[in-house]
Amino acid sequence: MSKQIWAYIDHFKGEPLMPSWEAIGAAQMLAEKLGGEAVAVILGNGMDAAVQAAFHYGAAKVIVADDATLADYRPEPYAETLAAAAAEHNPAVILFPTTTRGRELAAMAGAALDAGVIADIIDMDVVDGKIVTTRPVYAGKLLAKAVAEGEPQIISLRVRAFAKPEADESRSGEVVKVAAALSEDDIATKVVEYATTEGGVSLTEAAIIVSGGRGVSNNPDLAPPPDITDENEIEVWRAKQGFKLIGELAETLGAAVGASRAAVDAGYIPYEHQVGQTGKVVSPDLYIACGISGAIQHQAGMRNSKVIVAINTDPEAPIFKLARYGVVGDLWKIVPALNEAFKKKLGKA
């Protein structure tokens, strides 16, 4: 029997998250090097479309538990079903995308199977038949090689660290059904409701991010409406105008909007947008930092971006040490001009 390399497909209400496909790509890579097959594992309810998509992205086989108890992600039924399926099929490796659910489930599967778990890796290689992973530690200030003993080896992949395979709609394969491990009566945790945030590009998955910092409120010439007199309210009002400019550039580029902690703490923009050690860790192809000084805690969240562009009035700002391109100038002037330039060049004018 050939080795199974599993890729867990994370989804929300049946809609797979993009990094799940990256996991299939990584599973294929391991299957080639270790001798085995890439198997997608899907837990949910009404997952036929996801199963087909997993084949399109390169799974040789799909293991699926399709059951009403799995309609919503909850740790207990998901972890137990996954562990039971693993006990039955003995995968050599289980890969997860490091999404919120993926990380949690990797951890619980490890505890259920008494197996080592390596979280949030950015690279891996097979050396003498062993998987040697690389993961950032201390917020990326160091890199650690990590190896798990025994089987299955449970590994979660940093989002966007592994290439997403091309989809090929002609591919299909064998579907293996497994049962849900728990009945509804055995599950203590119930979903009450969701409070979802309105659309927009997810920061961790974004290929392009335009971020704003404290500089986004720094436009003394901009006169607030007469009914706003409080100093703090004026600052926040100015910042909202500044983030409007950032948002327009982001829209032109199909980018997500990020922020520094200073911008979040000052109430310019909600915490979901924070990039950094205590916010989101991102690795887009392009990161444009506007009015951000580049404190070490901010760098921890974005230093792995491919191309970094910084716009800052202070030529000594540490962000320029990371940046490929820099503009020493006022973001209030540069950002709108850059938006116009891109609109023209990308044919969006």
Add this chain to the structure above:
Amino acid sequence: MKILVFVKVTPDTAATVKVDEAGNVTWGDAPLVLNPWDEYAVEAALQTKEAHGGSVTVVSMGDESALEAIRRALAMGCNDAIRIEDPALAEDDSLSTAKVLKAVVEKIGDVDMVFFGRQAIDGDTGLTPPQTARLLGWPYIGLVAAFREIDPDGGQFTAERTIEEGRQVLSSRLPAVVSVAKDFGEPRYPSFMGIRKAARAKVPVWSLADLGLEAPAVKVRLPELQNPPKREVVCEFIEGDTPEEIAEKLADKILAEKVL
């Protein structure tokens, strides 16, 4: 309610962390602090106690340096503390840590809620909280942003947790394990009295023998730590007489990188 909060000591976020020639991790004279994510867990544990009565015990596994984290949590208002140390625990991974923490919860007994931070900023794994929950066989709600209800008598609670898509609202039974997200709200500063009390507190140390435990196997090894490769970038500063000219040049440079 009997509440536990697990915390870890970590180098300050501003520390310059490096691997020295002997292969050891160093951070110069940067201070050790309560793991920043654990501050939110302590805050959430204290708010729960304030709303429902009872006590909060702070627990950390680690050598004497863990006292830095413990004393901060005590100064914030935790009632008492326990430190876990044993020579056999010199090496650990998240699962071996979770096995020890599970034994702590069981030895203390009658615990209603266990609070964790989101992740420790040294190893950055975030695995220990769900693993401890799974080993205990208790419900787990990760990345809690708010509690809607905690009903100790009815043994139920409802929490909002943060997910990529927004918030998932879950209800479950007690006892339970939770980890706390930053959305919970700013952690309090220790009071002057709190700091004085924490400085004087005696913190008992439990060994593996006290927990009736053999050292759990460590399955994840870190054969090598490296300083990351220097980012080989020299910043090219784009200049021009007008913002439009600068923007024009910058847009062309970015387009030439083929990242759009």
